[in-house]
Amino acid sequence: MKPSYVKIKEDLEKLIERGELKTGERLPSEKIMAKQFSVSRETFRSAIKLLQQEGRVVIKHGVGTFIVNPLPQIPNSLEKLGSVTNMIKSAGLTEGEQRESIQVENCNEEWARQLQVEHGTPVIVHKRIRTANGEPVVFSLNILRKEQVNESILEKDTIGSLFNYLENECSLTISKADSELVVPLHTDSNSQKLLIHPETTVLLMKQLHYDQNNVPILYSYDYFRNDVFKFSIRRMR
CATH class of the missing domain: 1.10.10.10 (Winged helix-like DNA-binding domain superfamily/Winged helix DNA-binding domain)
Structure with a gap:
């Protein structure tokens, strides 16, 4: 309601x-x-x-x-938090995924600091390539706090929108995220998974997602093909 x-x-x-x-x-x-x-x-x-x-x-x-007259909408505005699934569908493309792996790992120092857990705490690490009309356009590395997520996720072949899965299967609603934009090195192995055309470049978005209580739920590395995705922000004075 x-x-x-x-x-x-x-x-x-x-x-x-x-x-x-x-x-x-x-x-x-x-x-x-x-x-x-x-x-x-x-x-x-x-x-x-x-x-x-x-x-x-x-x-x-x-x-x-x-x-007042409404301002024109900005495609993929950085002010609006949305899932990769919705970004692909809003562009009129058919979304798909290719899972690389999903497993329990001990979190490294960066993941532990972001998720506010002890170094070495077991977390669920989910790697996949998102496709649009059959082409790879996003590589995602998602780190989830194991105690918050239904472990049935380990058995699923596909997940689709991770936001929807967390909400429907785990009763976890992502309400906000802190995001950092990074230009990855060309030697980054995750970036190389998307370099399928000579003109392709890649943008990395690191995001820490929180629930309504400001508890960190998900830390993600999302690599976006720059020839497919454009990100903008409206700056106000």
């Missing part, structure tokens, strides 16, 4: 799309709108914050909240 502030945000979007709320128009006061939607002012404020983050409204303090 959606939180009430998300539903309010969606209702406001519909009013904008139908032209009942027009660009440049100022919304009634927070008190009036909260009463109209039968919610607290704090709940309505949360809905407005979502619209503000998406560039649908601008808040002028001491003046009011105004409807």
Whole structure:
């Protein structure tokens, strides 16, 4: 069930799309709108914050909240956390995977530091190549805290979206991630798995994923083919 502030945000979007709320128009006061939607002012404020983050409204303090033209969407925006599966499908390509290995290993110092466990703690290490229309486009190395993950994952031939697996099979929801972009060396063996065309270059994204309680769940190395994926970020002043 959606939180009430998300539903309010969606209702406001519909009013904008139908032209009942027009660009440049100022919304009634927070008190009036909260009463109209039968919610607290704090709940309505949360809905407005979502619209503000998406560039649908601008808040002028001491003046009011105004409807503005939405900014164009950025494909693969670095601000938005999404799975590799969704990235491939959103590009209109057919997603597939080639598993290389999945096994229990003792974590090294980097993995232990990121996942906040002791050096040498058993973790599940999952390596696979993601394909788009049959071509390798992403290599992923995923490290999962063993005590949090259903070990039936070790027996699965394919997993698809790891985000969906963790949510549906392990009751773990990834809500945020810290990401670092790296240009890997050409001698990186994982990078070389994607160099199938002369013009291909590779970008490495290291990501530490957290649940809603800010507990680290997954540390991943995702190698993306630069001739397939473009990443952008909208910078605001």
